[in-house]
Amino acid sequence: MKVSAVIITLNEEDRIKACLESVSFCDEIVVVDAGSSDRTVEIAKRFTDRVIHHKWESYGAQKSYAINLATRPWVLLVDADERVTLELKDEIVALPDDVPEDGFLLKRDFYFMGRLMRHGGEGGDYILRLFRKEKSSVQNERIHESVRVPGRTGILRGSLTHYSYRNLSDYFQRFDKYSTLSAIERYEQGARPGFFQNLRIPFEFIWRYIIRLGFLDGYPGFVYATLSSFYAWAKYAKLREITESRSKKN
Secondary structure, eight states: OOEEEEEEESSOTTTHHHHHHHTTTSSEEEEEESOOSSSHHHHHTTTOSOEEEOOOOOHHHHHHHHHHHOOSSEEEEOOTTEEEOHHHHHHHHHOOTTOSOSEEEEEEEEEETTEEOOSTTOSOEEEEEEEEGGGOEEEOOSSSOEEEOSSOEEEEEEEEEEOOOSSHHHHHHHHHHHHHHHHHHHHHTTOOOOGGGGGHHHHHHIIIIIITOGGGGHHHHHHHHHHHHHHHHHHHHHHHHHHHHHHHHO
8 A cells, every 4th residue: 555644734843753753654755834934844854855835724725735745545644743653554554555445544542741641532533544545535624624535434453642732831822723713613604602601611521520531531631621621611702702793793
């Protein structure tokens, strides 16, 4: 199986090297950079000559552009904050050219505050990240973009390790950006705020920390359940703000 690793970047100098090392087994590496002001591009060029600048549009559009640049039949889509484990690498290398699947779901292990989160709703999700290029399409949402294929999909046992947040400061920087994008997306989809959303903080915390056993992840589990509860509420607070603002304009 011939595979192109595809990665999009923007100011990832502290993480891109480990990511690229983990996909060095691929037949090709394509990096699409949105204009990094740090050493991301310099580091990426040590691993591949296919480092292309493309002005940022959206997560989905950026990944779709990058996938289209791949020249191998299969694409392994990896984020700069992810790593391909040795087990997953061995599985991919062992796949024959004539597999009946059009794509494979990969398990993603999420790390927070240096700890693998096994509970609290973050015990490992499965996402389509290895797929036939010609049969794939990227769903271009503002956030949480996804890849789809029309045919059969399989599941690999190996995993991606996901180091989403560098630290709590990084979390809060993204908090504002992602909660705003989520609120705009929900508004465009027709969602409107309701009374129940005022209770999101206690319900979300109980669901993550108690029902989904987040307390078993120790202090990081408590912190993540607390922050996730506030994030869930903030999305709808911003949705209310957007709804009221646009209603006044109309």
